[in-house]
Amino acid sequence: MKHSKEWALLRTHLSSHGLKVTKQREVILDAFLAMEHVTAEQLYRTLGRHRPHIGLATIYRTLNLLCDSGIAQERHFGSQTHYDNVVNKRHHDHMICTKCGTITEFENCDIERLQEQVAVKHGFTITTHKLELYGLCRHCKR
Amino acid sequence: MKHSKEWALLRTHLSSHGLKVTKQREVILDAFLAMEHVTAEQLYRTLGRHRPHIGLATIYRTLNLLCDSGIAQERHFGSQTHYDNVVNKRHHDHMICTKCGTITEFENCDIERLQEQVAVKHGFTITTHKLELYGLCRHCKR
DNA sequence: TATGGAGTATGAATACATTCTCAATTTAGA
């Protein structure tokens, strides 16, 4: 796992921000890569009996770090925050049914192109974006 | 204030969902209308010595209700959630600078039109949406 | 290769914002 794209991204982010490579970060990234989609709680349970023990605070801190590095992306789903591995994944957005909660993914290059235009017009440089459509899915609108 | 657009929206939402008009909801909506932009804490402090006393839980519940009614919209800013009055406000989206935190509003009909197209293609009916662009503003990118 | 030291990271406990639980109260409609 030490040579994965994710590791490269993390190392780059760490060194360019004066941050450090630690045992805990290695362990957490490995666990994250093995699961691809987790909550902090799940990671905590998985790594609970790990030697040395890894605290919940460190897990939260490291998950945020993974987001900052562009490796993970958080998604609020129910009461907990889920973290997805987005390396090797094309960017996509979400349609959320406000009745049944179903989440549908979609991608649309035209929208992204327009976003870029808007940004340029304001002298803004986009690094990432979030687009969520809320409404009723095919089934719930009956 | 009893005849404002906001009151009409709230009443419609309540009756169409089998919910009820209560003293607390009236008091909170009035306070919200007077401020236009608040956090739950601010409202709680403002209404603290109100008779009868209004609990923080009720304030949170009512603010969520205002969002459901289309009167307010929540925005996560720092550690707290802010609620804005969006009645009489054209829909707009946000560009957030990840360095200095500045939020710039913008609107773009073309993007909204494309969103509508995507939704139709999936049999989805949009009631609302959220689009946030993250990156560096004019000043921070230097 | 070994070491010193500045600054970062850690875990435990604590703080914080928000939501939930539940018994008692209030509302809307017949």
Next chain:
DNA sequence: TCTAAATTGAGAATGTATTCATACTCCATA
């Protein structure tokens, strides 16, 4: 007025962030 159902406040619970003293990393120097 009566009654079913929604709402309330207090406090507990939840998920996440922060604080602080200790431990570790990294890099420069030897």
